[in-house]
Amino acid sequence: MNGRKDGGVAERRGFLRALGLGTAAAAAAVAPAAAQRSDSVPAGQARKESAAERVAARYRETDHVRAFYRTNRY
Amino acid sequence: MARMKFLCDAERCIECNACVTACKNEHQVPWGINRRRVVTLNDGRPGERSISMACMHCTDAPCAAVCPVACFYTTADHVVLHDKDLCIGCGYCFYACPFGAPQYPRVGNFGGRGKMDKCTYCAGGPQQDNSHAEYLQYGSNRLAEGKLPLCAEMCSTKALLAGDGEIIATIYRERVQQRGYGSGAWGWRTAYKEVPQV
Ligand code: SF4
Ligand code: SF4
Numbered sequence: 630m631n632g633r634k635d636g637g638v639a640e641r642r643g644f645l646r647a648l649g650l651g652t653a654a655a656a657a658a659v660a661p662a663a664a665q666r667s668d669s670v671p672a673g674q675a676r677k678e679s680a681a682e683r684v685a686a687r688y689r690e691t692d693h694v695r696a697f698y699r700t701n702r703y
Numbered sequence: 704m705a706r707m708k709f710l711c712d713a714e715r716c717i718e719c720n721a722c723v724t725a726c727k728n729e730h731q732v733p734w735g736i737n738r739r740r741v742v743t744l745n746d747g748r749p750g751e752r753s754i755s756m757a758c759m760h761c762t763d764a765p766c767a768a769v770c771p772v773a774c775f776y777t778t779a780d781h782v783v784l785h786d787k788d789l790c791i792g793c794g795y796c797f798y799a800c801p802f803g804a805p806q807y808p809r810v811g812n813f814g815g816r817g818k819m820d821k822c823t824y825c826a827g828g829p830q831q832d833n834s835h836a837e838y839l840q841y842g843s844n845r846l847a848e849g850k851l852p853l854c855a856e857m858c859s860t861k862a863l864l865a866g867d868g869e870i871i872a873t874i875y876r877e878r879v880q881q882r883g884y885g886s887g888a889w890g891w892r893t894a895y896k897e898v899p900q901v
Contacts, residue, residue, distance in 0.1 A: 668787055668808065668818035670839050675788075676831035683829050686779040688705050691849035694866060701861045701874050 706781045707824055707846075708868035708895060709855070710875055711755045713886045715862035718743055718753035722854035722863055726757075729825070729853045730842025733808040738822040739854050752886060755854065755863050758783065758804035758822035759894035766796035766805060780846075782826045787818040787840050794819075801893045824865075825852040872899035 688694075718741050726732065726739045739757035760783045767775035767783065774789035775796075792815045797805040807816035827844030830837035837844060845853060855865035864871040872888070879885035879901045891898045 668840070670830075670836040674836045674839075676834045676836050677788075678829050678831055682831075683776055683784070684778045686704060687782075687826055687832070687844070687846035688707060688780040688867070689849045690705075690867070693850050697851055697856055698866065698870055698874065701864060701871075702877065703861070 704779055705867035707760060709759055710864040710871045710888050712862045713752040713754050713889055715860040716753040716755055717860055719859055721857060721859055722755050725853045725857050733820060736806045736820050754889050756802055759802055759890055760824055761894040762896055765799040769795045769799040782824040784823055784828050786829045790818045792816040792818055875899055876901050
């Protein structure tokens with residue numbers, strides 16, 4: 630993790646979103662390539678996680694994962 | 704806390720590119736981008752080896768150190784992810800990355816390259832887990848479903864290992880002891896500043 634204090638980056642760029650220019654405008658720009666995966670989603674569809682949710686651990690040693698480890702021992 | 708790592712056992716990789724294909728399909732990776740690639744060394748000569756490589760989710764990630772808009776973050780299980788809404792497509796991370804992992808959906812002399820795309824360890828991005836928005840921007844989130852990266856899970860020869868670094872290092876150590884040789888955990892020293900003890 631980098632040690633910079635960069636919590637402000639998202640906020641600083643948030644003003645674009647307030648103007649409706651942020652992700653929505655970006656999505657419009659890539660509209661000709663709409664058949665492909667989009668770089669950004671329209672602002673209305675964004676479901677951003679909080680800073681704490683982002684870095685929460687997702688890995689769990691489920692049966693599925695244990696089966697992977699087991700079969701890799703063969 | 705488990706530390707997620709990748710380990711490619713070069714003695715087993717047969718260069719089938721199943722990992723590359725699986726990844727592309729699972730995440731609907733943009734045209735022209737491969738989040739994972741198979742590299743062959745000494746092709747056609749004795750000692751030929753193939754290695755499957757993607758973002759290694761480095762300790763003290765160089766990409767994060769250079770990004771001017773600080774869009775990278777590292778999760779508690781040490782997956783290096785980035786926020787495409789912040790990325791300006793400057794390309795710095797591509798130059799910083801020792802594995803050439805970051806890629807861009809567009810090329811052009813003057814136009815932007817688009818948002819950087821790289822392996823997410825099948826852990827999505829900063830959108831809500833398994834939401835449509837997350838899928839569009841980053842692909843599926845298998846880690847949140849209690850699974851591991853698809854490339855490793857479907858490797859036909861079980862060359863590519865993923866999961867808890869301690870466990871996969873143990874599995875690799877057992878293999879090397881059993882067969883009596885191994886060419887080392889490729890990329891580990893660069894990415895994780897350590898190598899599995901065999
Ligand atoms: S492999 Fe490259 S993109 Fe991945 S964490 Fe390391 S420096 Fe960053
Ligand atoms: S291309 Fe995007 S992620 Fe990479 S350094 Fe530039 S802004 Fe950061």
